[in-house]
Amino acid sequence: MSIEIKAPTFPESVADGTVATWYKTPGEACARDEHIVDIETDKVVLEVVAPADGVLKEILKAEGDIVLSDEVLAIFESGAAASAAPAEKAAAPAAAAATSSSKETVQIKAPTFPESVADGTVATWYKQPGEACSRDDHIVDIETDKVVLEVVAPADGVIGEILKNEGDTVLSDEVLANFLVGASGAEAASVPAASTSAAEADEDGVAGPAARKALSEAGLTVAQxxxxxxxxxxxxxxxxxxxxxxxxxxxxTPAKAAPASxxxxxxxxxxxxxxxxxxxxRVPMTRLRATIAKRLVEAQQTAALLTTYNEVNMGPIMELRKKYKDEFIKAHNGTKLGFMSFFVKAATEALKRFPAVNASIDGNDMVYHGYQDIGVAVSTDRGLMVPVLRNTEAMGLADIESAIMDFALRGRDGKLGMDDMQGGTFTITNGGTFGSLLSTPIINPPQTAILGMHKIQERPMAVNGQVVIQPMMYLALSYDHRMIDGKEAVQFLVTIKDLLEDPARLLLEI
Known part of the structure; x- marks a missing residue:
């Protein structure tokens, strides 16, 4: 069936676009959602993809042509087979020709990185050449300096050839491997065997790209x-x-009987x-951990870091939580009431009162934010990550608890994305979950402050002239003295203390 491939619908502010690059030629096979042409506007480059599996039949708009919104670019034949291969390809072995004509090869590419991420590193391959995959199977991890991105199988089939090995640096949309759609393991193995030339048979036939690279680095030959x-x-x-x-x-060699170990x-x-x-x-440092180390050292070297401490009586929060925790779970579909939501709400209210603590430094400029986006530090196997709660001024306790639980689960499974961790005007870290009694947190640039929570410890306190055992927590506020004066920092922390020790203040905003 013939289908018209049209230009995207441009927004009102965009009058037209230009056909930038055709990635397919007439007669060439395309897979569903495969990138076939770019349309360039004065604001952005838009990708147009294949509407189904089939063949690009005729191109109506050449590269450089001006096109309007929804104008027809080409004619596409869905379900059609590609045109016959050139004569020189027809001379290839019959087995390889039969396999290649019936099985489509798709390129597996690295994800499109945002502007702030220059490149990534191939972390782990979960599938090997010749291994069968189901659609959306997790096949490789790409690690950037912010997050680990998963790449999945585009369809049912087999990994053909891996082009980027573990440890290799890749750019945005760079090809990682070839994938044979619909092929079985035996069919995948026959393709490289049939296409390998006699000159390459001695080495390539017994060692793949990764092995050949390792042989070269180790100074070994195939025979060894x-x-x-x-x-x-x-x-x-x-x-x-x-x-x-x-x-x-x-x-x-010297000792005949080697030690048991x-x-x-x-x-x-x-x-x-x-x-x-x-x-x-000896284990190489991951990009994520290296970036964390670099940013923390940079913060210590460039910011005028100070830390002020205080302590808060957690008794009122604990009593409130104990009294309403069962009703809270029932009212909010199983969401549990924790301590972090109270701290987020208290910090949000304090940030409204002290805008400098909610600000950031950009070169010689001080940027004041009219919203509160609070990052919550989450410890994962890959390192510390700080996903961001957006617009906490508009969130309730249940919304905060639900979002934090989602961050924790996705962080554990390596599912946190770039969007989850970009931005943020303030950060809260909770070392108390690991038993820390007191610590000095380091700010997350370009933010100017970070709040550290700690372990709740029962201590004797003087209350109205009497010694009373109270559940106390030390709080630490690290701040950049270039932006925040000591008076503001102390008052900010005292505000959080007051709000937590009298939770009714959170409702009354006093």
Whole structure:
């Protein structure tokens, strides 16, 4: 069936666009949602994708042509097969030709990074060449300096060839691998075997791109490594094992009976014998952790950091929580009432009263924000992340608790996205969940302050001339003295203390 491919509907402020680049030519096969042409306006470049699986039949607007909103760009034939291959391709082996004509190859690309992210690193491949995948299966992680992004399988099929190995740096939309749509593991294995030339058979036939790169870095040849993959194919793990065996050989030669721990050390990934034969493990720092370290050091070097402390009696909040926790759960569909929502609400009210604490520094400018976006530090296996609660001035306690729980679950599963962590005018971190009694938090630039919560500890306190045991928590406010004076910082923290010790103030806004 013929389908008209049209230009996007431009907004009222955009009169027309220009056909920038055609990524497909007439007669070329396209997969559903595959990027086929770019339309450039005076504000943005818009992508047009294939409406279904099929073939691009005829291009009506060439590159450089001016097009209006919804104007027809090309004719697309859905469900059609691609035109016959050129004569030189027809001369390829029959098995490869049959496979390639019936199975479509799709490029798996890195995600489109936002402007603030220059590149990413291939963190982990969860599928290997020849391994079958279902649509939306998690196949590779791309780690940026802010978040880990998941790339999934575009359809049912098989990973053909991996072009970017673990540790490689990739740019936005760069091709990571080739994917054979609808193929089985056996069919995927036959394609590289049939297409490999005689000149490359000696090396490429027994070692993939990752293994060849590892061989080159280790200074080994194919003959020195025993392959354990399909058909004796050398894998990256085989190269690593050969390198460890080679480095361990001189150590094992003098002594006939090696210590019991030596074989374990050799078999442990990234483990090596350090001084006096003790085991050491060297692991590369992830981009996320390296970025966290860089930003924290930068904050200490560039900001005039000070910290002021206070303590708050958590008794009133604890009593309120105990009294209404069951009703709260029933009223808000299972959402539990925690302590963090009270701190977020108290901080929001205090930020309204002290705008400098809610501000940020941009070069020589001080930027005052007319809204409260509070970041909540979440500890994950990959490092500390700070997703942001937007417009907390408009959120209720249940909204805050629900959002924080969502952040915690997605952080644990590595599902937090870039949008979750961008922006923020103030941050709260809770070291008390890990038992910290007192600490000095470091601000998250370009913000100018951060509030640190700590463990609730029962302590003897003087109340109306009597010693009373109270559940107390130390609070710490770290701030940038370039933006915030000591008086404002102290008053801000005292405001939070007052609001928490008398929760009715939160409702009355006094």
């Amino acid at each position: 490594v025993k392959g354990t993959g399909k058909g004796g194919r050398i894998t990256k793990e085989d190269v690593d094992a050969a390198v460890k065996a080679k480095s361990a050989a001189p150590v094992a 030596a074989p374990k050390a050799a078999a442990t990934p990234m483990a090596a014998l350090g001084a006096e034969g003790r085991i050491e493990k």
